[in-house]
Amino acid sequence: MSTLIIGANGGVGQYLVKQLKERGESFTAGVRKESQVEALASEGVDAILIDVEADDIDTLTQKINGFDKVVFSVGSGGSTGADKTISVDLDGAIKTIKASETNNVKQYVMVSTYDSRRLAFDASGDLKPYTIAKHYADEYLKQADVNYTIVHPGGLTDEAATDKIEVGAFFEGRGTIPREDVASVIREVLNSDNLLNSEFQIVSGDISISDALTKFNQ
Ligand SMILES: NC(=O)c1ccc[n+]([C@@H]2O[C@H](COP(=O)([O-])OP(=O)(O)OC[C@H]3O[C@@H](n4cnc5c(N)ncnc54)[C@H](OP(=O)(O)O)[C@@H]3O)[C@@H](O)[C@H]2O)c1
Numbered sequence: 001m002s003t004l005i006i007g008a009n010g011g012v013g014q015y016l017v018k019q020l021k022e023r024g025e026s027f028t029a030g031v032r033k034e035s036q037v038e039a040l041a042s043e044g045v046d047a048i049l050i051d052v053e054a055d056d057i058d059t060l061t062q063k064i065n066g067f068d069k070v071v072f073s074v075g076s077g078g079s080t081g082a083d084k085t086i087s088v089d090l091d092g093a094i095k096t097i098k099a100s101e102t103n104n105v106k107q108y109v110m111v112s113t114y115d116s117r118r119l120a121f122d123a124s125g126d127l128k129p130y131t132i133a134k135h136y137a138d139e140y141l142k143q144a145d146v147n148y149t150i151v152h153p154g155g156l157t158d159e160a161a162t163d164k165i166e167v168g169a170f171f172e173g174r175g176t177i178p179r180e181d182v183a184s185v186i187r188e189v190l191n192s193d194n195l196l197n198s199e200f201q202i203v204s205g206d207i208s209i210s211d212a213l214t215k216f217n218q
Pocket of ligand 1: 074
């Protein structure tokens with residue numbers, strides 16, 4: 001069983017690489033620069049170049065071939081415009097979902113936005129294109145021929161991990177969560193068949209990650 005992490009150089013992605021490496025789990029880091037591939041290789045981490053905007057579906061299909069699981073922790077970021085939101089967060093995500101279907105990937109883990117439901121973008125605001133992109137990427141994934149887990153984190157912080165979260169289908173309020181804890185949730189999700197074809201929000205809370213995910217699933 002091997003996992004491809006797309007967006008492995010990102011805030012969440014780097015923590016996930018660290019955690020999977022420490023646990024000796026089988027994975028490959030998908031990054032965008034040759035220098036990053038080399039740096040990871042020097043640390044004993046398998047890495048490949050993958051750019052969900054530049055790579056076409058055939059190329060992505062070849063790159064995903066052989067992986068059992070795919071994590072999409074990609075984001076075009078707040079400093080780019082709506083064009084990148086469409087080509088990376090929407091089209092890039094859907095291309096990798098199609099490539100995962102073709103390869104009979106067993107689980108596709110999407111790092112989504114906190115709330116990608118339709119009601120979240122009926123209001124106006126700077127995040128509207130991003131929320132629309134995440135909504136349709138999530139909807140596409142839910143209808144695709146691949147087992148999915150969609151993780152909806154609250155506002156991401158660089159604070160130290162607490163290993164404690166709150167999990168819910170959809171909360172009334174908002175919250176934050178350290179990127180390191182999001183990575184821990186993804187790691188748990190990758191090792192649990194019980195969270196296939198589910199989606200949930202996560203924010204910092206009082207219950208251990210493992211217990212909170214188990215309780216959510218019951
Ligand atoms: N910010 C929040 O509060 C918040 C809340 C909920 C969810 N999220 C979502 O959580 C996810 C992870 O967040 P994060 O903080 O880890 O984000 P991040 O640090 O910005 O990482 C995003 C990663 O995506 C990669 N990327 C961008 N364009 C790409 C492309 N065309 N092909 C392949 N990779 C590409 C970036 O690569 P480079 O390193 O090469 O630039 C980067 O490694 C994002 O998808 C974000 O939308 C964010």
